[in-house]
Amino acid sequence: NAGVMQNPRHLVRRRGQEARLRCSPMKGHSHVYWYRQLPEEGLKFMVYLQKENIIDESGMPKERFSAEFPKEGPSILRIQQVVRGDSAAYFCASSPSEYEQYFGPGTRLTVT
Amino acid sequence: QKEVEQDPGPLSVPEGAIVSLNCTYSNSAFQYFMWYRQYSRKGPELLMYTYSSGNKEDGRFTAQVDKSSKYISLFIRDSQPSDSATYLCAMTLNGNQFYFGTGTSLTVIP
Numbered sequence: 001n002a003g004v005m006q007n008p009r010h011l012v013r014r015r016g017q018e019a020r021l022r023c024s025p026m027k028g029h030s031h032v033y034w035y036r037q038l039p040e041e042g043l044k045f046m047v048y049l050q051k052e053n054i055i056d057e058s059g060m061p062k063e064r065f066s067a068e069f070p071k072e073g074p075s076i077l078r079i080q081q082v083v084r085g086d087s088a089a090y091f092c093a094s095s096p097s098e099y100e101q102y103f104g105p106g107t108r109l110t111v112t
Numbered sequence: 113q114k115e116v117e118q119d120p121g122p123l124s125v126p127e128g129a130i131v132s133l134n135c136t137y138s139n140s141a142f143q144y145f146m147w148y149r150q151y152s153r154k155g156p157e158l159l160m161y162t163y164s165s166g167n168k169e170d171g172r173f174t175a176q177v178d179k180s181s182k183y184i185s186l187f188i189r190d191s192q193p194s195d196s197a198t199y200l201c202a203m204t205l206n207g208n209q210f211y212f213g214t215g216t217s218l219t220v221i222p
Contacts, residue, residue, distance in 0.1 A: 042214040056208040099144045103155035
């Protein structure tokens, strides 16, 4: 059973461009969470999705950030008009229930 | 006040030692508690997962939850150099939002 997959692993964007981060959950997992991790800081919750539904997006900035988990295909975290402060490692986790989370390897976003 | 507090360390122990890692939290409503291990530039790996108060053992790892003190612990017995990593505690009320500690960096010296 393949683990959680994220791509790309590294992404470089110039200020003002869009960043799209993809997450394919483990087989059979219908819950997806996105987190941001900055150096010397813990993982910060951003959004929790189930298939075709956003369950909790209270950790995600209201502007420029959006997330989806369509019926088919990976979950997408989209950051529009990126700024330097968006540079971070973004992790997704999938879960078969609401309590166990299995993390992907992360996408490291660098905004130049 | 942060939801979850965790001493960042670093913690350095000799091989074979017993390691104790701890977190405190402020929200008494948290029900589910987890410990993750994260190697440098990798995703966190779930180690232990417990519900409410009590102990849970898995091999060399023991997780303890004391809800009355809002304190959780992870013990590692017979520590190995391969245990060198950052350990993150996490908790949730209902599985919607998870709150993570900042992590404790552990080095086990051969």
